[in-house]
Structure formats: structure tokens, C-alpha cells
Amino acid sequence: MRRTSERLTKTEKDELNALLSERFIGKKNNLLYLASGTKIRERYSELSDFDNVVLVDKAMKTRCSINGNIIRLSLTAIEANALFLELGIRFQYLILINCGINEGGGSYTLGSNWSYGFIQTIMDDSFIHINCPQEHGRRKFKKYFNLPQTAVLLDKEDEQYIDPTIFSDYHRYGKEFCVWKVTKQDGVPxxxxxxxxxxxxxxxxxxxxxxxxxxxxxxxxxxxxxxxxxxxxxxxxxxxxxxxxxxxxxxxxxxxxxxxxxxxxxxxxxxxxxxxxxxxxxxxxxxxxxxxxxxxxxxxxxxxxxxxxx
Structure with missing residues (x-):
């Protein structure tokens, strides 16, 4: 599906709505990687058990392309989030490793409160979140325990654990990856x-x-x-x-x-x-x-x- 303009047009949105609605009907094992980069990494073949692996990056040349269970979308994180929300699409895995603040042209961190709060609207009540807590500076782990959620750090023995190095080479620069099991926990009004x-x-x-x-x-x-x-x-x-x-x-x-x-x-x-x-x-x-x-x-x-x- 060709990208006809920088911003998502109505025609493109209608086409995406039809395509994604069909792809996600009855699917309960979906992974979302925001600011994923433009390439399909060789190790994505290890994600064959997922119904859908969605890679979102505004730098992609084609608005939408599908290769097996991998869907690549040339959208901003905000556009993608709104589209999934409108279609009622939910994800069980969320990857936020490196949103490109320093080297990728990103203008804000996807883990900031306003952005993360928006992203949470398309996540299941319990989901797996892979991230790099050093992106949050000195706060590191503290952020994940000061949100309306419980966050349990998983180890390699847990059946829901996924090797974060599948998604990024960031670890080669001494950056620490974490795999969390997150459960939303709203406060009492x-x-x-x-x-x-x-x-x-x-x-x-x-x-x-x-x-x-x-x-x-x-x-x-x-x-x-x-x-x-x-x-x-x-x-x-x-x-x-x-x-x-x-x-x-x-x-x-x-x-x-x-x-x-x-x-x-x-x-x-x-x-x-x-x-x-x-x-x-x-x-x-x-x-x-x-x-x-x-x-x-x-x-x-x-x-x-x-x-x-x-």
C-alpha cells in the first residue's frame, strides 16, 4: 500500500481500516513495536507464534506492507494508536526500546506520561512490556512503580519472556533491557x-x-x-x-x-x-x-x- 502523503489521508485510513479489521478479527496474541526502525530484522522469524507483529515507524517508505505475520506501518505513534483504538484492536506485547530521541529524529519519548497513557488505551489489561529503563535517566525502574499498574520483572525462565535482543542491538552499547509483566490497576475514584x-x-x-x-x-x-x-x-x-x-x-x-x-x-x-x-x-x-x-x-x-x- 503506497504512501501518498506525509499525513494519513482519508482514503489511506479507509483502506487500512478494512485491511487491519480483517487481520485482527479474533486474534489475541498481538505484538506492537513503536519506533521500530524500517527494517525487518532476521530474528523476527523467532516471532512466528504471534498472530500479528506490528512495526510502526514514520520513516518507512510504504504506508503498509505485510510479510507473513509482520505488518509494517508508516505512521507516527499517535496516528497508529488512534487507528488501533478506533478499530478496537488490542495488543498483548508492547516494545518501547529506543524511540530515536538522539539519533532517529524523535521529538519526544514514547514513555512520557502523556504518551504512555495514550498507548495504554490499546493494551490488554495485562500485557508484556519490553523497554530500556535507562532511557528514563536516574529514575530508571522507579517510573514503572509510580503508575496505575503493577510491574513485575520477568526472567528468562518465565514462559512469557521474550529475548529483547530480537528487536534491537542497543544492548551492545551497554544499555539494559527489561521484560515486564504489567497489569493495569486504576485507583479508586x-x-x-x-x-x-x-x-x-x-x-x-x-x-x-x-x-x-x-x-x-x-x-x-x-x-x-x-x-x-x-x-x-x-x-x-x-x-x-x-x-x-x-x-x-x-x-x-x-x-x-x-x-x-x-x-x-x-x-x-x-x-x-x-x-x-x-x-x-x-x-x-x-x-x-x-x-x-x-x-x-x-x-x-x-x-x-x-x-x-x-
Whole structure:
């Protein structure tokens, strides 16, 4: 399937929808490798037990090519994620080894909170994740234990273990690979009334609420936000809004339900007070949900919920 332009066209999307829908019907053993590079590596032959091995890299010359169980897609990670999400395609294995920040032209790390939260929407509730934790600098393993998930490091004896060197030669440069068994574990939501508005706070990906709300106010790589907006029209760039601008935007557009990610460095009492004090001037939104990945975020919102209950 030829690539007719840099950005995915409607015709190409329709063709991909038909092709992928057929390929993934009833398939429960699928692997996704984002920023995979453009080559089919010789050792990919060791992945013959998978129903589908999907390689996604925007540098590929052909929009889509298939060789056995290997599907190569010339898409950005955001485009691919949105396409799989729309088709209801789920993956059981995720490879994020080297997204090319230094040498491949990547503009952001795929393991950053906003990106990883988006990727999680197309992963099974339990999945295998192969990565290189040194990409996260000094935080290393810490990141994987500060997300709404459990992460167990697998060894070579585990039946779900896959040799990471199949996918990359990164290990030759002293980089450490890890194979994790990840199980999603959303936090318990806490809700309370704030005047006439309903406020909810929960530890989960903000993108999990996409179908539940009218607008999502997110943080992302500034350069990538237009790409995210193109596939997820409900998203707004959070840093573009003051408190007043946010409420005015919602009121002017009758946006009743919104979801927010962390952005105020832990200080949310002022925002909550502003919501309460301006419910007459700005009656929208009616429902506000706070979604976060890292523990410790929105603690003032949780405290307010506890105070209301008590």
C-alpha cells in the first residue's frame, strides 16, 4: 500500500481500516513495536507464534506492507494508536526500546506520561512490556512503580519472556533491557459536590475518559499536540488556558463534562475555590474529573473529597 502523503489521508485510513479489521478479527496474541526502525530484522522469524507483529515507524517508505505475520506501518505513534483504538484492536506485547530521541529524529519519548497513557488505551489489561529503563535517566525502574499498574520483572525462565535482543542491538552499547509483566490497576475514584458541580478524582490515564467527557485538557509535547489534536479532536492544550479562559470556553461551547491532567504542581485548592466562586458566571462545566498517573498528584483534591465525606 503506497504512501501518498506525509499525513494519513482519508482514503489511506479507509483502506487500512478494512485491511487491519480483517487481520485482527479474533486474534489475541498481538505484538506492537513503536519506533521500530524500517527494517525487518532476521530474528523476527523467532516471532512466528504471534498472530500479528506490528512495526510502526514514520520513516518507512510504504504506508503498509505485510510479510507473513509482520505488518509494517508508516505512521507516527499517535496516528497508529488512534487507528488501533478506533478499530478496537488490542495488543498483548508492547516494545518501547529506543524511540530515536538522539539519533532517529524523535521529538519526544514514547514513555512520557502523556504518551504512555495514550498507548495504554490499546493494551490488554495485562500485557508484556519490553523497554530500556535507562532511557528514563536516574529514575530508571522507579517510573514503572509510580503508575496505575503493577510491574513485575520477568526472567528468562518465565514462559512469557521474550529475548529483547530480537528487536534491537542497543544492548551492545551497554544499555539494559527489561521484560515486564504489567497489569493495569486504576485507583479508586473519589467524588464530591462542589456547589452545583460534581468533582471526581481518580488515578488512571486521562485518555480512558475520552468517550465519557466533552473535552480533555491535557499536557503533551508542544510540537506533538497538533498531531494529537488531529486524531483526538476533544483534546485541548491545558497550558493555553487560565482558570477563567477554561470556564469561559466550556460555558461558550456548552461543554458539560471535562477531564484534567496535573498541571499546577500540587496546588489545586485555588482552582477548586475558583470553580465554586464562579458557578453563576460560568455554569459550565457541570462535571470535572481529575485524572493522574503518578501517585501524590491531586492530593489537595483528594483531601477536599475526604473533608466533604467527613
Amino acid at each position: 473519589a467524588s464530591f459536590k462542589l456547589g452545583s458541580r460534581t468533582v471526581t478524582v481518580q488515578r488512571r490515564s486521562i485518555f480512558d475518559s475520552y468517550e465519557e467527557v466533552d473535552a480533555l485538557f491535557v499536557r503533551s509535547s508542544p510540537n506533538e499536540f497538533p498531531n494529537l489534536k488531529s486524531v483526538a479532536p476533544k483534546v485541548q492544550y491545558l497550558k493555553d488556558f487560565t482558570f477563567e479562559q477554561m470556564l469561559k470556553f466550556c460555558t461558550d461551547n456548552n461543554i458539560a463534562k471535562i477531564s484534567l491532567c496535573p498541571w499546577l504542581r500540587g496546588s489545586y485548592n485555588g482552582f477548586l475555590d475558583y470553580l465554586l466562586e464562579n458557578e453563576i458566571s460560568y455554569p459550565f462545566p457541570k462535571e470535572v474529573s481529575f485524572a493522574h498517573l503518578n501517585s501524590g498528584d491531586f492530593f489537595q483534591v483528594y483531601d477536599r473529597a475526604k473533608a466533604v465525606v467527613n
